[in-house]
Amino acid sequence: MDKEILRRQLLDKRSVMRGPDVDSMSRSIVETIMSLEQWSRAEEVLLYWPIRNEVDVRPLLMDAWDSGKKLFMPCCRRNEPGQMDFGVVRAEADLTAGSFGIKEPCRTRCDFPDAVSPxxxxxxxxxxxxKGFRIGFGGGYYDRFLARPQKDGFLSVGVCYDFQLVEGFPIEPWDKNVQLVCTDKELIWQK
Structure with missing residues (x-):
């Protein structure tokens, strides 16, 4: 199936989700991630701020802060499509409205290290x-990040609702898969 058509269909379906469904399914995903040994062991994590009924990972942000993990969040570069920097966020007050209406690290309050390897x-x-391949919004932001060399023990986890688990879309040579997909119903590890 054409990726753009599938993207529109999935976004339409996600946009009509009711708040209680988003909360319930997101909670299931968050609890599964928090039960992973890799989450408990992680000293540095990279998370995002959810928009438009994305999986609400804000409880992971809170847990990261409470447990002393170093928390990175992406910040899109203005006038450089597909490029992100990563700021160290110590509290929600460090976030500001950014690109695409997404909360992101404030460039004046957060540190932005040259090298980030969570x-x-x-x-x-x-x-x-x-297989862990994803359909995003088409900007290639996460593909570029996942293509970088990562440290030993690095784990990339894709999060989505069960209905967003789909097959049969084209995979481009530059697409990078995640090592684990976590839905509200299952964990899918890559071999």
């Missing part, structure tokens, strides 16, 4: 397949 990365998506 132990665990939570990756949002419009859809994922069972």
């Amino acid at each position: 132990d665990l990365v939570i990756v949002p998506g419009v859809g994922f397949d069972r």
